[in-house]
Amino acid sequence: MTLFDFARGPGMFWATTIMVIGIVWRLAGAVLLARHKDRSTPRGDNRVAAGLRAVLMRSVPPHELEKHITFQHLTGYAWHIGWFVTFLFFVPHMPFIESILGFGWPGLPNQAIVMLAAITLAILLLLLVRRIVHPVLKVISDFDDYVSTLLACAPLVTGIVAFAHLFPSHHETMIGLHILSVEALMVWLPFGKIFHCVTGLPLRFQIGAAFARRGVKA
Amino acid sequence: MRDVLVGDYLRGRGVSRRSLLKFCAAAASWMALPPTMAQEIAAAIEKARRPSVIWLPFQECTGCTESITRAETATLESLIFDAISLDYQHTLQAAAGDAAEEARHQAMKENWGKYLLAVDGSIPLANPGYSTIAGVSNLDMLLEAAKGAAAIIAIGTCAAFGGIPAARPNPTGAVAVSDLIKDKPIINVSGCPPIPVVITGVLAQYLTFGSIPDLDRLGRPRAFYGQSIHDRCYRRPFYERGQFAESFDDEGARKGWCLFKLGCKGPITYNSCATIKWNGGTSFPIEAGHGCIGCAEPNFWDKGGFYEALSVSRWGTFGTVAAAAAVGAAAGVASAALARHRQAKAPEGESR
Numbered sequence: 001m002t003l004f005d006f007a008r009g010p011g012m013f014w015a016t017t018i019m020v021i022g023i024v025w026r027l028a029g030a031v032l033l034a035r036h037k038d039r040s041t042p043r044g045d046n047r048v049a050a051g052l053r054a055v056l057m058r059s060v061p062p063h064e065l066e067k068h069i070t071f072q073h074l075t076g077y078a079w080h081i082g083w084f085v086t087f088l089f090f091v092p093h094m095p096f097i098e099s100i101l102g103f104g105w106p107g108l109p110n111q112a113i114v115m116l117a118a119i120t121l122a123i124l125l126l127l128l129v130r131r132i133v134h135p136v137l138k139v140i141s142d143f144d145d146y147v148s149t150l151l152a153c154a155p156l157v158t159g160i161v162a163f164a165h166l167f168p169s170h171h172e173t174m175i176g177l178h179i180l181s182v183e184a185l186m187v188w189l190p191f192g193k194i195f196h197c198v199t200g201l202p203l204r205f206q207i208g209a210a211f212a213r214r215g216v217k218a
Numbered sequence: 219m220r221d222v223l224v225g226d227y228l229r230g231r232g233v234s235r236r237s238l239l240k241f242c243a244a245a246a247s248w249m250a251l252p253p254t255m256a257q258e259i260a261a262a263i264e265k266a267r268r269p270s271v272i273w274l275p276f277q278e279c280t281g282c283t284e285s286i287t288r289a290e291t292a293t294l295e296s297l298i299f300d301a302i303s304l305d306y307q308h309t310l311q312a313a314a315g316d317a318a319e320e321a322r323h324q325a326m327k328e329n330w331g332k333y334l335l336a337v338d339g340s341i342p343l344a345n346p347g348y349s350t351i352a353g354v355s356n357l358d359m360l361l362e363a364a365k366g367a368a369a370i371i372a373i374g375t376c377a378a379f380g381g382i383p384a385a386r387p388n389p390t391g392a393v394a395v396s397d398l399i400k401d402k403p404i405i406n407v408s409g410c411p412p413i414p415v416v417i418t419g420v421l422a423q424y425l426t427f428g429s430i431p432d433l434d435r436l437g438r439p440r441a442f443y444g445q446s447i448h449d450r451c452y453r454r455p456f457y458e459r460g461q462f463a464e465s466f467d468d469e470g471a472r473k474g475w476c477l478f479k480l481g482c483k484g485p486i487t488y489n490s491c492a493t494i495k496w497n498g499g500t501s502f503p504i505e506a507g508h509g510c511i512g513c514a515e516p517n518f519w520d521k522g523g524f525y526e527a528l529s530v531s532r533w534g535t536f537g538t539v540a541a542a543a544a545v546g547a548a549a550g551v552a553s554a555a556l557a558r559h560r561q562a563k564a565p566e567g568e569s570r
Contacts, residue, residue, distance in 0.1 A: 004486065005521065012531035013538070020542035021549065028550020034558045091460040095479055095527035109460040169434060171446055172486035172515075179531060 004176035007183065015183035022190025023198055030199075043215030047208075050217075054208020055201055075123050082120030083152065086113055086159070114163055121156040124149060148192045154181035224425065225264025238263070244415075245422040262426040269425065270325050270333040272363055273307035273373075276356040277349045277383045277392055278339030282374035283309050285411035302421060305333070308351065319352045326366050334424065335367035335402075337395050340376040340383045344391030360398060369403040369430055370395060373417060375513055378406035378437070385519035396437060403430050406437040410513035413494055416442045434488070436516065442494075447484035447510045450492035453477065471507060481525040482509030489514040 001009075061073045087093060091107035098104040107113075128149050131137045158178035161167070167174055188194060211217065228238060242263065243256040251259075275283065287310065304310065305325030306318065313321055325333065337360065342348040346355035364370060372395040375381040383392035396404050407416050420439055423431045431439040448454065456462070456476040463470035463477055476482070484492075487510050491502040504510055509525075512518040522530070533539075 002517070005517070008522065008528075008531045012533050016533040017538065017542045020539050021546040024543045024546025025549040025553065028547050029553040029557070030550075032551060032554030032558075034561050091462055092478060092527070092529050094529075096529045096531060099530045100533065107460050110458050113460075165446075165449065168445065168449065169488070171448075175486065175528065 002172065002176065003180070004172045007176040007179035011180060011183050015186040019186040019189055022187075023195075026190050026195065027198070040214075042213045047210075047212045050212030051205035051207075051209035054211070055204045058204045058208075072127075075127055079120050079123040079127070079152075082116050082123070083156070086117045086120060086156070089113060090159075110163070114160065117156050117160055121153060121160070124153050124156070128153070144193050147188065148194050151181075151185045151188050151192075151194070155185060157181075223264060224268055227268065228264075235260070242422070245419050259422060259426045263422065268303040270329040271302045271304050271336055272322060272325055272333055272367075273304060273310075273336040273338070274351075274356075274359060274363060275307070275309055276337065276339030276341050276360070276377070277390065278374065278376055279382075280309055282338040282376075282411040283307070285409075286373065286414050286417050302334075305329075307336075315352070322363075326363065330366040332368050333366065335363050335370045336373055337370060337377045338373040340380050340390075340392035340394060341398060342383070342390035342392050344389070348390045357398070360395065364399045364402055367402055369405065369424070370399060371417070371420060372396065372404055372406045372408075372437075374412055375408045375410045375516075375518065378408040379516035381410060382519050385517075404437055405430050405433065405439060408436070408438055408443070408514040409489060410518070412514070413442070413490055413496065415494055416490065438488070438514075442490045443488045443514065445488065447487045447489060447492050447504070448482075450490075451484055451504055452492070453504060466507065477504060477507075477509040479527050480509050481523060481527055483512030483515075483518070483521070483524075483528065484510040485528060487512040487515050487518075 061069050085108070088097070089105075089108045090113045091110065094104045094107055128146075131141050131145065131149070155178060158174065158181045162171065162174040162178045165171060185194070189197070225238075239256060239260050242259040243253060245259055246253060246255045303325075306322040308314070308318055311318060311321070339349075339356075341356045341360055343357065346357060349356045351359060372378040376383055376392070377395050380388075380392050380394045380397075383390055384394075394406075396406065405420055407420060409416070416439065419442065420431060423429070423439075431441060434440045434443055436443075448457070451457075453474060453476045456474070457478060461470060461473075461475040462479040463475045464479060465471065466480065471477075471480075478485070482504065484504065491510070492504065495502045495505070511524045512521060515521075522532075534542075
C-alpha cells in the first residue's frame with residue numbers, strides 16, 4: 001500500500017472517525033456538565049436577541065480596542081475566508097465534497113484558487129512570525145497555538161506543491177501527503193484550539209444570552 | 219541465423235536505410251537523446267549481431283504479446299522486433315511440446331550469460347500448479363532461465379508489478395519478476411499492455427549501447443516513464459482552467475474538457491501514452507474520451523474505482539459516522555459524569 005492509498009483509504013476513514021468521536025465527546029461532555037442553580041430574577045427579557053447580538057458584535061473589533069486589534073481581525077478574516085474558499089471551490093476537491101454531501105457546486109478556475117491559497121498561506125506565515133516575535137503574543141501562545149497554525153498551513157503547502165508538480169516523479173506521494181495533512185488537521189480539530197470552529201459561535205451566543213439575563217450588555 | 223547482422227537482416231526484409239534512419243531518429247527522440255545520435259544508433263543496429271531473446275509468458279492474457287507484435291500491421295518496429303533472435307515464445311513459435319522446450323534449452327546453452335530474458339505475466343507462488351509450462355512451474359522456469367540471462371525485461375504490469383493477478387485478494391499469490399530475481403538487471407516495461415515502441419526502444423538501446431537504459435525508481439526506462447500522463451496531456455489546459463467533464467456525454471465531454479472528475483488517473487500515472495500514443499500515433503485513451511486507468515502503475519487494479527476521482531477518499535459511511543458519534547456521546551456522558559462526581563465530592567467552595 002502506497003502512502004497515497006493509505007491516505008485515501010484507512011487514513012481518511014480513521015481521521016473521520018476520530019474527528020467525529022472527539023467532537024461529540026467534547027460537546028456532550030461540555031453540555032452535560034453540572035450547572036449552577038439559577039436563583040436570581042432575570043433582568044433581561046430577550047436573551048435570544050442578546051445572544052445573536054453578541055455573535056454579531058464579537059465578530060468585529062470592539063471600538064475601544066480597534067486601533068490595537070484591527071490588523072489581527074482583518075488578517076484573521078482574510079486567511080479564514082481564503083482557506084475555506086480554497087477548500088470549497090477548488091474543482092478537484094469537488095468529487096470529495098460530492099461523495100459526502102451527494103451534491104456539489106461550480107468551482108473557481110484553478111489558477112485563481114492557487115493564487116488565493118498562496119496569499120492565504122502568506123498571511124498565515126506572517127501571523128505565525130508575528131506570534132513568535134510579538135512581546136505579548138509570544139507570552140500567551142502555547143504549544144496548541146503553534147500546532148494549530150502549522151496544521152492549518154500544511155494542507156495549503158502540500159496542496160500548492162502537489163498542484164505545481166514541484167516533485168514531478170513523486171506526484172502521487174505529494175497528493176498523498178496533501179490528504180494526510182488534511183487528516184492531521186481533522187484529528188487535531190476536536191482536541192486543539194481549532195475546536196473553536198465548532199464552539200465559537202454557540203459560545204458567543206451563550207455568553208450574550210447569559211449577560212442579558214444579568215442585565216449586562218455583552 | 220543469429221550470426222546474421224541486424225542490418226543485413228533488415229535489408230533482406232526490404233527495409234531501406236532511409237526507413238531505418240527514420241526509426242532511429244524517432245528512437246533517439248523517445249529516449250531523449252540528441253538527434254545526432256540517430257546515425258550512431260542506426261550504425262550500431264546495422265552492425266549488431268542478432269541478440270538471442272527468450273520470452274517466457276507466465277500468468278498473463280497475451281495482451282502484451284498482442285500489443286508488441288502489432289500483428290495487424292507490419293511496422294518498422296515489428297521488423298526490428300523480428301530482427302532479434304526470438305528463440306522461445308510459446309505463443310508465437312511454431313514448435314510445441316518437447317521441441318519447444320528443447321529449443322529453449324539449446325538457446326540458453328548457446329547464449330549462456332548473453333541472452334535477454336523477456337517475461338510477461340506474473341508468477342504464482344501460492345501453488346506451483348496454478349501455472350505451468352511443459353509441467354514446469356513458472357517459478358522454476360524463471361529461476362532457471364534468469365541464471366544465464368544478461369538482463370531481464372519484465373513486459374507488462376503483471377511481470378513488472380504483479381498486475382491484475384496480484385489484485386486483492388491475490389488468490390494465486392502472484393508476484394512480479396523483481397520480487398524473485400535480485401541479482402540481474404531488470405527493466406520494467408509496465409502497462410496493460412505496454413506501448414509497442416517502448417519495448418523496441420529498449421531493444422534499440424540495448425543493441426546500440428549494449429547497456430540497459432536509465433531507470434526510474436520503479437525500474438522503468440526514464441525516457442518513457444519519466445513524466446506523468448497528466449503533464450503531457452493535451453487536456454491539461456482545461457484542468458488548469460477548472461473545466462471538467464461531469465459525465466461522459468455532457469457538454470464538457472463533447473468539448474474535450476479534463477476527465478479528472480470522471481476518474482482519470484493521469485496525474486499519478488507515468489507513461490508515454492500522451493506523447494507516443496497508440497496505433498501508430500493515432501490516439502490514446504484520453505483522446506478517445508476515456509480517463510487514464512493508471513495501468514502502468516503498481517496495484518492499479520486496487521486503487522479504487524476507475525471512475526472515481528483521485529480526490530475521493532473513503533471516509534466511511536453515514537453508518538460508521540453514526541457509530542463514531544455514538545462512541546463519542548458515550549465518552550462525553552462518561553466524562554461529564556466523572557466531572558459531576560468530582561464536583562459533588564469537592565468542598566462547597568470549590569465545587570462551582
